[in-house]
Amino acid sequence: MVDRSGTDRSAAPRRGASTRRSVLLGAATALGGGLVGARPGRAAESPSITEEQRTLRPNTRYETPAYVLEAPKPGKTAVVLGGVHGSERAGIDAAHRVREWTFDRGTLIVVPEANAPAVRDETYVGPDGDLNQQFPPAGRPTTPIAEAIWTLVDEADPAAVVDLHSSMGIWDSPRGPDGFGQAIFPSAAGEAREIASRTARSLTDARVRPAAHATDDYEFTLGNTLAGAHPRLIHKVSVDLERAGYLVEVTRHGTDLDTRTAWAESLVAELLENHEFDVTLPEARAREE
Secondary structure (H helix, E strand, C coil), X not given: CCCXXXXXXXCCCCCCXXXXXXXXXXXXXXXXXXXXXXXXXXXXXXXXXXXEEEEECCCCCXXXXXXXXXXXXXXXXXXXXXXXXXXXXXXHHHHHHHCCXXXXXXXXXXXXXXXXXXXXXXXXXXXXXXXXXXXXXXXXXXXXXXXXXXXXXXXXXXXXXXXXXXECCECCCCCCCCCCECEEEEECECXXXXXXXXXXXXXXXXXXXCCCCCCHHHCCEECCCECCCCCCHHHHHHHHHCCEEEEXXXXXXXXXXXXXXXXXXXXXXXXXXXXXXCEECHHHHHHHC
């Protein structure tokens, strides 16, 4: 990854919330998928949250659901993806947990199992190779599933995109094998880098340091800025949309799945709170009850 922390782009003009919603619900043909009728979502212990299910690449081995969670009040849109690499279970489970959130305004689009064949086989890549190498900036995605995912993201006009991953190692640490874990890699757009840095510090203080096994090696850090050097999803978000994007990595080194999943979910929540999403996680609701 190339660090271009000095690069900055201002956000492009945004569509209105009603226009964005009509695009989301009307783009089934472009996605190669249909819209399943509106129904109360898993998020809707609060009945005000509705969930609508889209299908990407229906009737193919890549068929996978995308969930559109709608709060009662209009607001910004964010996209959360897990399973781009099918063996990275924490991101998949964390994305499924996002469907259980409640929030007062805006729209969350969640694709928990983006690379469905790889998720089923628990493999890093799918039949068409590494999905996170199929999004060339300023170019057309190179596989049908990458194109379907990109169409969904593009039509959503998101304020932020979060792509969840895990790694064998820890970014910029001598502990364990080389890797990218415990880091947030932001796009070059707007305040993404500042938000990622702030989130890394906050999650370290709230989730890592209080843990019994905590050492400084497990602190979350700020990774390189993703500004278009590689054909990864967040690079394309940075260049094509000029919006905030975050490639989030937790480490598998010395951690269990529950810990990694909780870290990943908390990172998504913290990042999106910086984009005007006031989310309540299920564990917080349980404490309140």
